[in-house]
Every structure is written in C-alpha cells, then in structure tokens.
Amino acid sequence: xxxxxxxxxxxxxxxxxxxxxxxxxxxxxxxxxxxxxxxxxxxxxxxxxxxxxxxxxxxxxxxxxxxxxxxxxxxxxxxxxxxxxxxxxxxxxxxxxxxxxxxxxxxxxxxxxxxxxxxxxxxxxxxxxxxxxxxxxxxxxxxxxxxxxxxxxxxxxxxxxxxxxxxxxxxxxxxxxxxxxxxxxxxxxxxxxxxxxxxxxxxxxxxxxxxxxxxxx
Numbered sequence: 295x296x297x298x299x300x301x302x303x304x305x306x307x308x309x310x311x312x313x314x315x316x317x318x319x320x321x322x323x324x325x326x327x328x329x330x331x332x333x334x335x336x337x338x339x340x341x342x343x344x345x346x347x348x349x350x351x352x353x354x355x356x357x358x359x360x361x362x363x364x365x366x367x368x369x370x371x372x373x374x375x376x377x378x379x380x381x382x383x384x385x386x387x388x389x390x391x392x393x394x395x396x397x398x399x400x401x402x403x404x405x406x407x408x409x410x411x412x413x414x415x416x417x418x419x420x421x422x423x424x425x426x427x428x429x430x431x432x433x434x435x436x437x438x439x440x441x442x443x444x445x446x447x448x449x450x451x452x453x454x455x456x457x458x459x460x461x462x463x464x465x466x467x468x469x470x471x472x473x474x475x476x477x478x479x480x481x482x483x484x485x486x487x488x489x490x491x492x493x494x495x496x497x498x499x500x501x502x503x504x505x506x507x508x509x510x511x
Contacts, residue, residue, distance in 0.1 A: 301484035303329045304379040306370075306387035311341020312469070313385040313406060313476050318348050320477030327484035330377035333370065335389060351377075357389060367395040374399075381483050384438065385476070393440045401490040403438040404483070406476045408468050410434060410450055410505075415443035420468065421461040430454050431464060433472045434506065435479040437490045446495035447506035448488060449475045475509050 305314050314332060321327045332345035333353045342352045353373050360366035366389075374382060384405040396403060409419040411434040414426075423431040432452035439445035451471040455464065482488035487498050495502045 299326055301327045301380045302377055303327060303381045303383060303480070303484070304374050304377050305329060305332045305345075305383045305385050306374075307332060307334045307339055307341040307385050308336050308388040309339055309341065309386045311339065311344045311385065313472055314341045315344050316473035317383065317385065317477045317480050318344070318350070320481060321484070324481060324484060326486075327481070330379065331374075333373055335366075335387070341385070363390070364392050364394060367392045371395060371398055381480070383476075383480060390442065391438070396438050396440050399438070401437065404435060404448070404479060405438045405443075405445075406433060406435050406472055407443050408433050408465070408472070410452055411436060411443060411447055418461075420464040424455060424459060424461065424464065428455055431468060433468050433475065435475055436506070437495060446490060446502070447504065448479045448482075448495055448497075448502065449507040449509055450505055451475045451509040451511070471509075471511075474511065478509070 307314055318329060329350050331351040331353060332341060333355060334342055335355055335357045337354045345352045355370055355373060357366045360369060380402060382399050382403045410432045414422045430452045432450055434450045435448045437445040451474060453467055453471065482497060489496050493501060497507060
C-alpha cells in the first residue's frame, strides 16, 4: 500500500449508488480506509450526488465517447490510477471490463453480483432464479478476474424464494442483502483481513470455501 495504514478506495458506479452509500456509511468510523473517488460512465448517475454530498471526488467518463471498450478502459485506468488505489470497488458499474483492466487491478478488484454464484452469471438473475425453480436466491461479493462473474467468491447472503415472488420483489429483497455484505467485504479488505493470492481468497489467513463466507442476518 502507498500508506501502510490507509487503504485507498475508488468506487465505480453507473446508477443510483445505493451500495456506494452503504459502503460510505459503514466506513465512517474506519480510519484505515479512505474512499478517494467515485467514477461513473453516466453523468446522470445519482451516485455522483451521493459522492458530492460526502465530499468525495467525482469523475464522469462516458463510454460512448470512446472508439471501443479497450480505449474506454485505458482512459478509466488513467483516472483511477491518479488515486493510487489499493482497492477498486464495482458498485453497480454496468460495463463488461476488458482483460487488460482486470489484470491491471488483479487481486484488488471487487464486485457484487445478484445471485448465489456460480449460479446465474450475467444478467436477469432474479427472473432466471424463479424460472429455474430455485428454493433460494441471493448475492455474492467476489474478486474480479477475466472470467465474467467467475472470480473467487468472498461472501454470500441467501434468502428463500417466496411463492408470490416476482423478479421485482425478489430484486428488492436481494438488494437489501447487498447493503449488508458489500460493506463487510470492503471493510475486511481495508483492515487487511481479506486478500487474494495464488492460493485463492483468504480471510484472516485461512482459505475461503468456494462459496465464500456465508452471511446470516
């Protein structure tokens, strides 16, 4: 780390920033973590207002202004690297990242996905869980690798799918779980408890199971 006592964090968003807010709220008492900047590919993302209200630097980089995905990611890396981040957090950042980007931030890039990975990678996870007849659904925080939604899982939270659930109701319930487990994973990393190395994801020096830490409300 650039400072042995401070974990510099950059958060990437595309929308409302509710997970960003949950993380910022959780880290207010943690002196070892500092959210340096919030970056969005959408100028109208409400998360930018959340960052402004919290006194966090904001940047907008419109992916439509770039010739291709790699050009955008290269520009994005230049913005992020100004802050010498120890951790980059994807909080509803709706872009598929290039291998060049994921390699650049290897072992220091976290994402949250609305399913119990490895189930239902990709989009429309809530409807797919219902259509599959799953008994439960949830969310997973994972380290990001070149494989889409395929990096080592850090922590998961699950809930039962109710008979009257539709995709919208299920999404709302899962979103509430995200606000518990994502701040926890970020805090673990900032405290030096969570790391990814050649042996896989580790918490407090012990290997995490393939499904990560199972969070219970």
